Amino acid sequence: MISTKRALVRLAAAATLTGILIPGYSQEKSPIVLGFVTPVTSSWGKDVMRGVDLAVKQVNAAGGINQRPVKVITYDDLNKPEEGVAAVERLIARDHAKVILGSFSSSGSMAQQALTERYKKVHVLSFPQADSVRDASHPMAFFMNATVGMTMAKYLEYAAKEMKPRKVVIMADTSDYGQASADTVKRIWSKPQDPQVIAVERYDQKQADLSPQLTKIRSLAPDAVFIAGGSGEAVANVLTQMRELRVPGARLTVPGILSEGFLKVAGKSAEGLINGDFYFYDNDTPANKAFVQAFQADYKYNPSKLEMIGFESVDLAVQLLRKAGPDATDEVLARTMRETTWTTPRGTWKFVPMGKAYQAEAGFTLLTVKDGKVVKLRSADAR
Amino acid sequence: MLDTFLQQLTNGVVIGTGYALVAVGLTLVFGILGILNFAHGELYMLGAYGILLSMDRLGFGYGLSIAVTIGAVVLVGAAMKWLVIDPLMRTNALNTLLGTFALSLLLHNGVHLTVGPAPQRIVTPFSDLVELGPVVLTEQKALVLVAGGAVLFLLALFLRWTSIGRLMRSTSQNRHAAAILGINVRAVENFTFALGMALAAIAGVLLGPLTQATPDMGASVVIKAFAVIVLGGMGSVPGAIAGGLLLGVAEALAAGYVSTAWRDGLAFFVLLAVLLVRPSGIFGVRVGR
Numbered sequence: 001m002i003s004t005k006r007a008l009v010r011l012a013a014a015a016t017l018t019g020i021l022i023p024g025y026s027q028e029k030s031p032i033v034l035g036f037v038t039p040v041t042s043s044w045g046k047d048v049m050r051g052v053d054l055a056v057k058q059v060n061a062a063g064g065i066n067q068r069p070v071k072v073i074t075y076d077d078l079n080k081p082e083e084g085v086a087a088v089e090r091l092i093a094r095d096h097a098k099v100i101l102g103s104f105s106s107s108g109s110m111a112q113q114a115l116t117e118r119y120k121k122v123h124v125l126s127f128p129q130a131d132s133v134r135d136a137s138h139p140m141a142f143f144m145n146a147t148v149g150m151t152m153a154k155y156l157e158y159a160a161k162e163m164k165p166r167k168v169v170i171m172a173d174t175s176d177y178g179q180a181s182a183d184t185v186k187r188i189w190s191k192p193q194d195p196q197v198i199a200v201e202r203y204d205q206k207q208a209d210l211s212p213q214l215t216k217i218r219s220l221a222p223d224a225v226f227i228a229g230g231s232g233e234a235v236a237n238v239l240t241q242m243r244e245l246r247v248p249g250a251r252l253t254v255p256g257i258l259s260e261g262f263l264k265v266a267g268k269s270a271e272g273l274i275n276g277d278f279y280f281y282d283n284d285t286p287a288n289k290a291f292v293q294a295f296q297a298d299y300k301y302n303p304s305k306l307e308m309i310g311f312e313s314v315d316l317a318v319q320l321l322r323k324a325g326p327d328a329t330d331e332v333l334a335r336t337m338r339e340t341t342w343t344t345p346r347g348t349w350k351f352v353p354m355g356k357a358y359q360a361e362a363g364f365t366l367l368t369v370k371d372g373k374v375v376k377l378r379s380a381d382a383r
Numbered sequence: 384m385l386d387t388f389l390q391q392l393t394n395g396v397v398i399g400t401g402y403a404l405v406a407v408g409l410t411l412v413f414g415i416l417g418i419l420n421f422a423h424g425e426l427y428m429l430g431a432y433g434i435l436l437s438m439d440r441l442g443f444g445y446g447l448s449i450a451v452t453i454g455a456v457v458l459v460g461a462a463m464k465w466l467v468i469d470p471l472m473r474t475n476a477l478n479t480l481l482g483t484f485a486l487s488l489l490l491h492n493g494v495h496l497t498v499g500p501a502p503q504r505i506v507t508p509f510s511d512l513v514e515l516g517p518v519v520l521t522e523q524k525a526l527v528l529v530a531g532g533a534v535l536f537l538l539a540l541f542l543r544w545t546s547i548g549r550l551m552r553s554t555s556q557n558r559h560a561a562a563i564l565g566i567n568v569r570a571v572e573n574f575t576f577a578l579g580m581a582l583a584a585i586a587g588v589l590l591g592p593l594t595q596a597t598p599d600m601g602a603s604v605v606i607k608a609f610a611v612i613v614l615g616g617m618g619s620v621p622g623a624i625a626g627g628l629l630l631g632v633a634e635a636l637a638a639g640y641v642s643t644a645w646r647d648g649l650a651f652f653v654l655l656a657v658l659l660v661r662p663s664g665i666f667g668v669r670v671g672r
């Protein structure tokens with residue numbers, strides 16, 4: 001009993017002395033906090049978090065930032081603007097996050113970026129695609145995903161040249177993203193020589209039976225149906241029911257829809273679907289090869305854009321804090337972000353001004369579904 | 384033109400049969416126990432997940448999966464009634480209503496957390512297409528029409544001609560008088576609740592494969608089911624069948640011939656119009672003030 005007491009006293013004394021003699025040690029080990037806001041419990045959120053977790057694991061295995069570990073605090077915004085705003089408020093005021101990351105929907109991003117503008121925080125908006133979010137943003141906001149306009153222009157150019165549809169019907173969901181996508185198609189295909197949009201039908205993402213809309217579309221005998229929807233699972237449902245009702249015409253969907261979750265739900269209805277995105281896992285860059293190899297080792301499948309952007313967002317914030325220093329002011333961080341050329345799995349690139357914010361440069365690759373797998377369209381067609 | 388109309392009409396009848404299947408269980412429980420079961424939609428959702436898990440994970444055939452799922456959902460319903468609804472029914476109607484609402488959230492969140500929010504496809508042996516002249520529908524939709532129609536028809540016969548059905552109707556008309564006449568009202572209530580749960584499960588196993596199983600699927604369908612039982616007359620089984628079909632066809636025609644944006648608006652306009660003309664619903668009993 002006495003020996004146990006003595007041992008405890010010695011242990012306490014040693015711990016106290018350690019704290020007194022090397023006070024900087026415990027401070028050095030305090031983590032650098034990054035804040036991530038995303039719908040964690042959704043299927044997309046889970047994909048994203050695999051990329052985030054991998055980035056955190058890698059950076060901490062490599063010694064963190066100046067020997068301080070990196071900690072990502074994640075809040076689930078349930079894809080609701082009010083939850084996202086509350087999460088960003090907590091990350092800034094309570095958790096003292098150095099950089100705010102994440103944000104999924106365009107409407108949620110609008111609300112969150114108003115807060116980062118007020119607090120003058122560097123905000124890496126990982127996913128929103130609507131061009132209008134950039135227009136209403138601020139100079140400390142940095143957008144990672146390609147916009148609807150950027151990817152759609154290249155995709156529709158391919159569809160018009162190669163598929164040559166004359167009559168097109170748009171099947172758009174009722175979200176802001178669906179509306180923005182439908183408007184973009186109508187704007188890009190507005191000249192007389194372009195494919196003509198003859199009707200726009202709407203659907204709710206939660207609407208189970210789409211047969212009334214699809215019967216109407218079938219009666220119009222279109223050459224192509226463009227499905228403008230933000231939820232991959234809902235688009236998969238449209239494709240399945242189109243096949244069941246024998247709706248004629250080629251199937252076009254908004255770029256960036258192809259993911260593991262989408263293929264699982266769409267099944268054979270996705271076969272032959274032509275789509276496209278700025279990222280594909282076989283990009284031939286050293287950073288991407290290292291990322292894909294590490295991802296495959298941990299998760300046993302090829303990452304899609306969602307996993308890549310989750311990884312890239314954290315990786316970019318870490319590179320930024322290493323370059324500018326973890327104690328740099330928010331203004332210095334933002335300036336460094338704007339002026340630096342970055343190397344990430346998408347390649348070597350810079351942010352360029354877009355609207356009131358900055359946009360990551362992104363290319364475009366045409367993809368298709370073959371035997372249940374996403375593959376590049378034959379290289380001659382790839383832009 | 385006629386082809387499109389026939390297709391839209393068929394679409395509406397399929398949708399309406401689905402609404403009726405969900406609504407009859409809800410209206411039976413309301414008619415005899417006097418409670419609006421907000422958790423009914425979640426039991427429908429459990430029916431869809433039950434068939435998915437039985438087929439995908441346990442490897443059962445569709446027929447056996449249906450039987451297992453109905454049994455499992457009835458057991459969940461029995462546990463709900465024994466643990467929550469019975470004790471709350473002894474307090475007041477508002478507590479019971481809130482209790483079923485709480486149960487619906489518990490079931491929804493439970494599935495969300497255990498199975499996940501991602502929609503899942505239910506693949507049954509009925510995936511080929513059936514062509515009836517200009518009308519195209521999947522075998523699963525044909526199954527909904529045939530099996531769903533048969534279930535509704537047999538239920539109507541059961542309530543009309545069997546002794547248990549007569550006991551149920553007596554209890555729904557006046558439970559106190561039924562008790563005085565020696566009817567075991569509690570046993571009738573328990574049977575009715577189990578039947579209601581079985582009907583929710585049948586709706587789930589038939590309709591789930593038409594789309595995808597998601598934790599939210601019950602919440603959206605139960606709102607329509609409430610509208611259907613108001614339209615048909617609260618507590619009336621023929622009313623729930625007629626109301627379901629009317630709402631389904633109104634939705635399909637509104638989406639097909641007016642605008643998809645007006646699909647729910649016009650369908651509920653029909654509901655309002657019926658209620659203004661017949662405030663107690665199509666098959667409801669007029670009650671004076």
